Amino acid sequence: MGDVEIARSTKLEKIQNIAESIGVTEDDLELYGKYKAKINLNIMKKLKDKKNGKLVLVTAINPTPLGEGKTTIAIGLADGLKKIGEKPVLALREPSLRTCIWNKRRSNRWRIFTNSSNGRY
Amino acid sequence: MEDINLHFTGDIHAITSANNLLSAMIDNHIYFGNSLGFERVTWKRCIDLNDRQLRKVETGLSNEKNIVPREDGFDISVASEIMAIFCLATDIKDLKRRIGNIIVGYTKKNKPITARDLKADGALTVLLKDAINPNLVQTLEKVPAIVHGGPFANIAHGCNSIIATKLALKLGDYVITEAGFGADLGAEKFLDIKCRKAEIKPDAVVCVATIKALKYHGGMPKDEIKNESIEYLERGFHNLLKHVDNLKNKFGLNVIVAINKYTHDTENEIEFLRNKLKEEEIELSLVESWEKGGDGATDLARKVVELTKKDSKLNYMYDLNENIKEKINDVATKVYGAEGVEFTEEAEEQIRRIEELGYGNLPVCIAKTQYSLSDDQKNLECFDPFKIHVKEIILKSGAEFVVAITGKIMTMPGLPRVPAAENIDLREDENIIGIF
Numbered sequence: 001m002g003d004v005e006i007a008r009s010t011k012l013e014k015i016q017n018i019a020e021s022i023g024v025t026e027d028d029l030e031l032y033g034k035y036k037a038k039i040n041l042n043i044m045k046k047l048k049d050k051k052n053g054k055l056v057l058v059t060a061i062n063p064t065p066l067g068e069g070k071t072t073i074a075i076g077l078a079d080g081l082k083k084i085g086e087k088p089v090l091a092l093r094e095p096s097l098r099t100c101i102w103n104k105r106r107s108n109r110w111r112i113f114t115n116s117s118n119g120r121y
Numbered sequence: 122m123e124d125i126n127l128h129f130t131g132d133i134h135a136i137t138s139a140n141n142l143l144s145a146m147i148d149n150h151i152y153f154g155n156s157l158g159f160e161r162v163t164w165k166r167c168i169d170l171n172d173r174q175l176r177k178v179e180t181g182l183s184n185e186k187n188i189v190p191r192e193d194g195f196d197i198s199v200a201s202e203i204m205a206i207f208c209l210a211t212d213i214k215d216l217k218r219r220i221g222n223i224i225v226g227y228t229k230k231n232k233p234i235t236a237r238d239l240k241a242d243g244a245l246t247v248l249l250k251d252a253i254n255p256n257l258v259q260t261l262e263k264v265p266a267i268v269h270g271g272p273f274a275n276i277a278h279g280c281n282s283i284i285a286t287k288l289a290l291k292l293g294d295y296v297i298t299e300a301g302f303g304a305d306l307g308a309e310k311f312l313d314i315k316c317r318k319a320e321i322k323p324d325a326v327v328c329v330a331t332i333k334a335l336k337y338h339g340g341m342p343k344d345e346i347k348n349e350s351i352e353y354l355e356r357g358f359h360n361l362l363k364h365v366d367n368l369k370n371k372f373g374l375n376v377i378v379a380i381n382k383y384t385h386d387t388e389n390e391i392e393f394l395r396n397k398l399k400e401e402e403i404e405l406s407l408v409e410s411w412e413k414g415g416d417g418a419t420d421l422a423r424k425v426v427e428l429t430k431k432d433s434k435l436n437y438m439y440d441l442n443e444n445i446k447e448k449i450n451d452v453a454t455k456v457y458g459a460e461g462v463e464f465t466e467e468a469e470e471q472i473r474r475i476e477e478l479g480y481g482n483l484p485v486c487i488a489k490t491q492y493s494l495s496d497d498q499k500n501l502e503c504f505d506p507f508k509i510h511v512k513e514i515i516l517k518s519g520a521e522f523v524v525a526i527t528g529k530i531m532t533m534p535g536l537p538r539v540p541a542a543e544n545i546d547l548r549e550d551e552n553i554i555g556i557f
Contacts, residue, residue: 054325
């Protein structure tokens with residue numbers, strides 16, 4: 001099964017429910033279909049006094065043609081934190097349209113509802 | 122999934138439109154008499170496709186009165202300065218201020234002309250006002266993911282937007298973020314450019330490696346990479362050690378190494394790495410999330426939670442008040458391990474002019490090959506002393522950094538001989554095939 005098939009076969013949560021799990025109500029959401037939304041920046045005013053969470057940077061050795069899996073680990077770590085009962089949020093780069101028409105060196109079983117980064121920038 | 126890979130919420134299209142509106146306003150200004158006195162236009166058009174044919178183009182060839190033909194070019198949208206600005210702006214006001222500061226060309230007397238001079242800053246900001254709101258999606262295990270902004274990691278800083286990171290920090294107890302390429306480029310820029318601007322710092326850093334990539338760095342031929350070899354692993358370990366040493370001892374951060382585990386990694390190899398890292402007082406976690414999802418990363422998760430409880434500080438690699446050459450030298454010697462930096466005459470002259478214009482206090486963004494600590498992409502091991510060679514300096518007055526070019530940097534890639542586009546199609550059931 002390829003990545004897209006894995007993603008398609010997984011029952012996704014409505015994005016409002018995902019938002020609610022981190023305290024973002026529909027007032028602060030602009031929905032783009034069922035599974036994508038923009039969070040209105042006005043929410044920052046309400047959150048002004050809230051304490052920041054911990055920041056974890058995922059980086060890597062110099063890349064090789066074999067791939068290291070930085071994004072895979074970032075997503076795995078976030079999923080792992082949830083498994084042990086913590087409240088993680090990922091902050092990632094958005095892909096360029098060009099990545100899909102690029103050739104892929106290998107198929108990666110992505111466990112995320114997002115892009116793959118091989119051949120990216 | 123394919124939604125994110127295709128148009129998503131249209132942010133990159135908005136960035137493309139903003140970039141090209143600026144181009145249109147420049148040419149329109151010249152058409153109507155060029156009162157600002159453009160002698161040289163430095164602003165390029167952009168498109169979000171790999172199209173090498175557009176690297177250099179001539180525009181204005183219609184032979185109509187007042188349409189001045191000129192040489193132009195296209196960058197890929199994510200290489201646009203607008204994308205870098207989008208990711209470094211702290212709010213919409215800051216976005217507009219930075220857009221206004223973009224230098225789009227120069228007069229005969231070499232005086233910079235900005236987007237503000239063209240009165241373009243307001244309209245460009247309007248085009249970006251929805252895009253600047255961060256996007257929320259989810260992982261397959263229903264973890265919220267804020268996906269926002271994605272600049273190049275060579276000519277720009279390679280991280281998602283400051284706005285998204287700051288929002289995520291308010292919404293989650295742990296925010297997991299990444300930076301492009303290896304720690305020499307991505308993490309250095311994340312720390313020296315993004316964290317400095319956003320006034321944030323990581324509580325822990327995860328440095329990712331695979332055993333086969335380390336063996337490759339040690340010089341092992343690709344077709345033998347699945348075979349056990351402590352010898353090649355030991356040689357390649359040098360690369361991991363340099364990055365970990367930088368992060369821990371130079372930047373002053375809490376570091377853990379995550380090995381993205383493959384089935385052909387052997388116990389001996391893992392044990393060797395574990396012991397080597399122990400000597401440096403660095404923990405290691407084996408991650409199998411590729412196969413097992415979150416269950417394959419609970420060990421890393423627990424170790425990261427512990428690590429974030431430790432005190433850490435963030436030492437920048439340079440002070441903004443240093444001159445441009447000193448700043449580049451600091452990154453090259455401390456982070457890359459170079460013995461020094463050589464500047465071409467052209468680069469020296471550009472630095473002199475940028476400092477004269479009053480931009481000497483900006484951070485530096487070094488565009489270097491991602492494959493090596495050095496600026497030679499074939500030099501994987503970097504055992505011998507090397508120098509960094511700066512060929513060109515580019516001022517990004519809106520993004521507020523100075524780019525130092527050390528080699529051939531591609532800002533408009535091409536498609537491969539067999540592009541994935543040949544295999545993408547819409548099936549009769551309307552499902553898309555061919556997108557990974």
